Each structure stands twice: as structure tokens, then as C-alpha cells.
Amino acid sequence: MADSASTPMVSDQDIREILQEVVADVLEQFAFMFVAPVESNGIKIPGGGMLRAEIHFKGPFSGWLSLCATQPFCSLLASNVLGMDPEELTLEHAHDALKELVNVTCGELLVAISGKQTLFDLSVPIMESMTDTAFKTARTCSNSLLLMVDDEPLLISAGLTAS
Amino acid sequence: MAYVILVVDDSLLARTFMEKALRLSGLPVQDILFAKTGIEALKVMEEHWVDIVFADINMPEMNGIELVRVMHESRTLQNLPVIIVSTERSETRIHELEQSGIKAYISKPFTPEKLKQVVENLFPG
Numbered sequence: 001m002a003d004s005a006s007t008p009m010v011s012d013q014d015i016r017e018i019l020q021e022v023v024a025d026v027l028e029q030f031a032f033m034f035v036a037p038v039e040s041n042g043i044k045i046p047g048g049g050m051l052r053a054e055i056h057f058k059g060p061f062s063g064w065l066s067l068c069a070t071q072p073f074c075s076l077l078a079s080n081v082l083g084m085d086p087e088e089l090t091l092e093h094a095h096d097a098l099k100e101l102v103n104v105t106c107g108e109l110l111v112a113i114s115g116k117q118t119l120f121d122l123s124v125p126i127m128e129s130m131t132d133t134a135f136k137t138a139r140t141c142s143n144s145l146l147l148m149v150d151d152e153p154l155l156i157s158a159g160l161t162a163s
Numbered sequence: 164m165a166y167v168i169l170v171v172d173d174s175l176l177a178r179t180f181m182e183k184a185l186r187l188s189g190l191p192v193q194d195i196l197f198a199k200t201g202i203e204a205l206k207v208m209e210e211h212w213v214d215i216v217f218a219d220i221n222m223p224e225m226n227g228i229e230l231v232r233v234m235h236e237s238r239t240l241q242n243l244p245v246i247i248v249s250t251e252r253s254e255t256r257i258h259e260l261e262q263s264g265i266k267a268y269i270s271k272p273f274t275p276e277k278l279k280q281v282v283e284n285l286f287p288g
Contacts, residue, residue: 030272081272082179096176103221104271107250116254124173124221 010113010160016145019156022108027149030104031080031097036148050130050155051095053102057110059120063160065106067098068130068138073152074098099125109158165193166282167211171204171218171230172248177271181217181248188275190282201225205233208240215282217269220249228263235264244285248273 010018024035051074054066069077071094078097079086102125110120130138135155138144144157170181178197185192196211198204202225204218216234220227227247234240244266251257257268267281 078176081176082183084179090175092175093179096174100174100176100271104250107252111252116252119253119255122221122250124223 012142015113015158015160018112019109019145019158020147022112023105023147023154023156026101026105026108030101031077033077033080033149035154038146038148049132050135051098051127052130053095053098053125053127055099055102055106055125056123057106057120059110060114060118061160061162063158065102065109066157067102067105068135068155068157069098070152073149073154076150076152077101095127099127105156164214164286165191166214167194167196168192169196169198169204169207169211169213169216171198171201171216171222171227173199173219173222177219177248184273184275184278188279188282190279201227201230201233204230205240208234208243213243215285216243216245217248218245220247220251228260231260231263231265246281246285 020035027033027035050068050070052066052068054064056062056064074094074097075086075089078089078093081097081100082089082093103122106122110118114120138157139146139155141157143159144155147154147156168185170178172178172181182195185195196207196213198207200222201218204216207213218227218230225233227249231245231247234243234245245264246267246269247260247265248269248271250271252270260268266285269277269281
């Protein structure tokens with residue numbers, strides 16, 4: 001996940017392991033959702049495209065974190081976070097839920113890597129649509145990690161560079 | 164005393180969550196007002212009486228830190244308690260915020276009980 005001028009002392013494998021642990025903890029605490037291992041490479045991505053939330057950070061090192069998920073995942077996430085029925089919620093709630101998740105996850109990731117004393121500036125998360133093709137391409141990148149959460153795929157990608 | 168509370172966050176989810184948590188907290192809440200940015204928050208405070216402000220840090224146009232600074236420089240707003248609610252984890256940043264004049268800091272995610280505890284610490288008795 002790190003570029004060639006990468007963060008010191010944290011390998012790509014370490015980052016992936018940290019990310020898996022952080023995302024699992026955040027989803028459990030934030031939304032009572034649980035991560036399951038990906039059984040095979042034949043993950044069926046439902047049609048209709050994906051949503052991608054991205055956040056950037058700057059500090060002793062810089063980078064970005066993104067989460068790609070289906071619309072149903074985002075709706076379920078919002079429903080769980082708010083304790084409300086999905087029918088009561090809007091698309092804006094669902095989109096904000098994914099942005100909030102990337103925000104919380106990024107905070108926890110940076111603490112896991114750098115500890116609680118290090119200062120980072122985080123950007124406002126942005127949201128965009130992602131085609132199924134783009135998702136499949138992103139999934140093959142070495143800087144991504146695919147998890148299943150309540151039977152929905154969640155693709156986590158991160159890029160780190162030395163400041 | 165029932166509080167008029169202003170919630171400042173650009174996320175609809177976060178504003179909805181805060182409203183629910185405040186209603187569940189057991190705090191006496193007279194009214195909950197909302198703003199999506201620091202600039203909107205200042206307009207709300209011009210037009211309405213507010214007892215407590217809960218503000219996120221990362222917002223477009225005017226973030227939570229800038230909002231606290233502007234309020235601190237205003238004679239009418241400088242004594243209004245601001246509680247920052249954020250995903251910020253850095254103890255250094257939290258300490259900086261506390262030095263800048265905020266009354267308390269709450270990490271996301273949080274419980275209604277935590278909200279109540281923080282407000283009761285600000286307004287004992």
C-alpha cells in the first residue's frame with residue numbers, strides 16, 4: 001500500500017493487517033456490523049455500481065484512505081448507526097454514513113500506525129460513484145483489501161507517502 | 164433548566180445521530196437547532212438563543228476550530244460553551260483544542276450517557 005518513498009517502518013503487509021483489524025473494530029463499535037473473511041475470489045458484485053468515500057490526511061506522513069461499498073451496505077450502515085428503519089432514511093443518510101465510516105476509520109488507522117501523540121490534518125471526506133468495472137480494477141490493486149460485511153463487499157484502499 | 168442546543172456538523176447522519184442521542188440522554192432539552200458549517204452556526208446564534216454548541220471539526224467553509232476562534236473573539240458568543248465532537252484521536256490536537264477555549268471534547272462514536280455526563284460536568288447542579 002505504500003509508495004516507493006513510503007512511510008518508515010510499516011510494511012505493506014503490516015498496513016493490510018492493521019486495516020483489517022481497525023475496520024473490523026470500527027464497524028463493530030460504530031454500527032454493530034461484523035466482518036467475515038472473503039471465501040473466494042468469485043465475489044459477486046451486485047450490479048448498479050458502487051459508492052466510494054475518500055479522505056486525505058497530512059502529517060509526518062501523508063496519504064489517503066477510501067472505502068468502496070454498495071448502496072445497500074451504506075443504507076444498512078446508516079440504519080444501524082442511527083437505530084432507525086431503512087425506510088425512514090434518505091440517500092443522503094446512507095452516503096453520509098459511508099463518509100463518516102471512512103472518517104472514523106482513518107482516525108483509528110492513524111493512531112494504530114503512529115500513536116496518540118502524532119498530529120494529522122484530515123480532509124473533509126468526499127463521495128463519488130464507481131462503476132462495477134472500476135471496482136473490479138481497484139480490487140486487483142496491491143493497495144486494496146476486500147472484506148465481507150453482513151454479506152456485502154467492502155473494499156478498503158489506502159495510499160501512504162512520506163511528507 | 165432545559166437547554167437550547169446547537170449541533171454543527173456537515174453530515175446529515177451525524178446531526179441525526181446527535182439529535183437521537185440528546186433525546187435519549189435524559190438531559191432536559193428544550194430545542195435542538197442545526198447548522199452544517201461554522202458560518203451557518205454563526206447565523207443561527209445571531210437569530211436564536213443557544214445554551215450549548217456541539218460542533219464537529221472537519222466541515223467545509225468554516226471548520227469547528229475556526230468557529231471556536233471566531234466565537235472566542237465575539238463579546239456576545241465568547242462565554243457560550245462549545246463541545247467538540249470529532250473522530251480526532253490525537254492527544255496533542257485534543258490538548259490544543261482545550262487550550263483554544265472549548266469546554267469539552269467527545270470522541271465519535273459516543274453514547275447518550277457520555278453526552279449527559281459531559282453536559283452535567285459543564286453545568287453541575
